[in-house]
Amino acid sequence: xxxxxxxxxxxxxxxxxxxxxxxxxxxxxxxxxxxxxxxxxxxxxxxxxxxxxxxxxxx
Numbered sequence: 001x002x003x004x005x006x007x008x009x010x011x012x013x014x015x016x017x018x019x020x021x022x023x024x025x026x027x028x029x030x031x032x033x034x035x036x037x038x039x040x041x042x043x044x045x046x047x048x049x050x051x052x053x054x055x056x057x058x059x
Contacts, residue, residue, distance in 0.1 A: 007059035008049060009036040021055070024048050030056065 010030040014022040028048055029037040036059070039045045049056060 004041050005038045006041050006045065006049070007036055007038050009034060009057045009059060010055060011057045012055040014052075014055060017055070021052055024052050025055065028052075028056075 008028060008030065010025065010033055013033060014025045025031075028039065028045070029035075049058065
């Protein structure tokens with residue numbers, strides 16, 4: 001089951017970024033710095049991660 005999920009950690013703040021980037025972070029469930037969430041490995045989630053890739057770390 002581990003291959004079906006992606007762990008994503010917020011490492012940089014969304015403050016000062018575009019509203020859509022902040023909403024993407026919120027949609028991923030990343031609301032605080034250093035928060036880690038485990039998400040399903042789908043095309044939609046991977047697309048959201050790619051939009052904010054400079055703000056997050058993928059584990």
